[in-house]
Amino acid sequence: MLINIDLQANEPIYEQLKNQIMIRIARKELKPGDGLPSVRIFAADLGINLHTVNKAYQQLKQEGFILIHRQKGVVINPEIPSADGEYEEKLTRLLRPLIAESACRGMTEVEFTSFCRQLFHQLTEEGDEG
Amino acid sequence: MLINIDLQANEPIYEQLKNQIMIRIARKELKPGDGLPSVRIFAADLGINLHTVNKAYQQLKQEGFILIHRQKGVVINPEIPSADGEYEEKLTRLLRPLIAESACRGMTEVEFTSFCRQLFHQLTEEGDEG
DNA sequence: TTAACTGTTATATTTAAAGTATAACAGTTA
DNA sequence: TAACTGTTATACTTTAAATATAACAGTTAA
Numbered sequence: 254m255l256i257n258i259d260l261q262a263n264e265p266i267y268e269q270l271k272n273q274i275m276i277r278i279a280r281k282e283l284k285p286g287d288g289l290p291s292v293r294i295f296a297a298d299l300g301i302n303l304h305t306v307n308k309a310y311q312q313l314k315q316e317g318f319i320l321i322h323r324q325k326g327v328v329i330n331p332e333i334p335s336a337d338g339e340y341e342e343k344l345t346r347l348l349r350p351l352i353a354e355s356a357c358r359g360m361t362e363v364e365f366t367s368f369c370r371q372l373f374h375q376l377t378e379e380g381d382e383g
Numbered sequence: 384m385l386i387n388i389d390l391q392a393n394e395p396i397y398e399q400l401k402n403q404i405m406i407r408i409a410r411k412e413l414k415p416g417d418g419l420p421s422v423r424i425f426a427a428d429l430g431i432n433l434h435t436v437n438k439a440y441q442q443l444k445q446e447g448f449i450l451i452h453r454q455k456g457v458v459i460n461p462e463i464p465s466a467d468g469e470y471e472e473k474l475t476r477l478l479r480p481l482i483a484e485s486a487c488r489g490m491t492e493v494e495f496t497s498f499c500r501q502l503f504h505q506l507t508e509e510g511d512e513g
Numbered sequence: 514t515t516a517a518c519t520g521t522t523a524t525a526t527t528t529a530a531a532g533t534a535t536a537a538c539a540g541t542t543a
Numbered sequence: 544t545a546a547c548t549g550t551t552a553t554a555c556t557t558t559a560a561a562t563a564t565a566a567c568a569g570t571t572a573a
Binding site (some may be wrong): 393409421422423437440451452454455456467 | 548549550559568
């Protein structure tokens with residue numbers, strides 16, 4: 254698990270952890286059924302507290318990305334819930350300010366969507382680890 | 384200035400304010416040279432503190448969206464800085480987690496970019512106020 | 514059985530950000 | 544002079560994030 258955490262960043266550590274794990278699932282560096290470190294091991298590796306890892310795990314579990322078996326450990330969910338109406342609402346809420354600022358700064362619709370397409374590519378096609 | 388603020392939301396009030404103003408600039412409901420309420424008036428209208436409005440204004444000024452003349456008030460900047468490398472870095476940092484989660488949830492590149500295109504349209508083409 | 518490991522829960526504490534409450538200053542305008 | 548600007552300063556409360564310990568319940572291997 255090559256995870257980089259920036260302790261100085263504005264973004265909360267547990268959010269960074271969630272994002273890093275989701276990014277690795279998208280890149281297929283983490284595949285369905287793959288295991289994640291225990292909260293204690295992961296916390297020790299990253300030099301952070303056990304509860305911070307646990308908070309990330311609990312939210313990832315709540316959102317359907319991982320399964321937690323009491324003594325078997327943490328595993329990537331083979332059936333991550335598809336994007337539904339609720340998720341699209343969340344996505345809209347988060348994307349709208351980014352699109353607004355980009356438009357204010359002169360980016361066209363084509364420029365913005367091309368930018369997204371390129372990022373999407375990097376996240377799903379790049380790398381040899383998957 | 385029809386601005387809606389949700390005092391119960393997780394998103395900080397000054398962030399909501401910044402976003403609402405940027406969205407209205409993108410929609411051309413706010414045009415170059417248009418004035419914004421004074422910090423005191425705006426705060427009173429929204430039922431919040433003067434400093435919260437001031438914080439939003441200071442950041443919008445810092446990012447080039449507004450001009451502040453000491454006694455003349457606050458005005459939409461006619462020359463909002465274009466998207467540069469630094470902005471694209473920020474945009475990448477904010478978009479990557481959204482794209483990763485969308486990919487995990489089965490959205491394709493086409494579906495995601497279409498979603499963005501639609502949102503972009505709503506923000507720049509919709510409404511009669513502009 | 515014992516020891517070592519899981520996730521989970523509880524409690525207490527520290528730190529930083531967000532927001533509020535007042536107050537004052539300096540400059541402009543009617 | 545009075546009323547309005549943005550700005551700055553100080554003090555306070557509330558909340559979220561993160562840490563520090565400790566313990567519990569269940570599993571697994573020695």
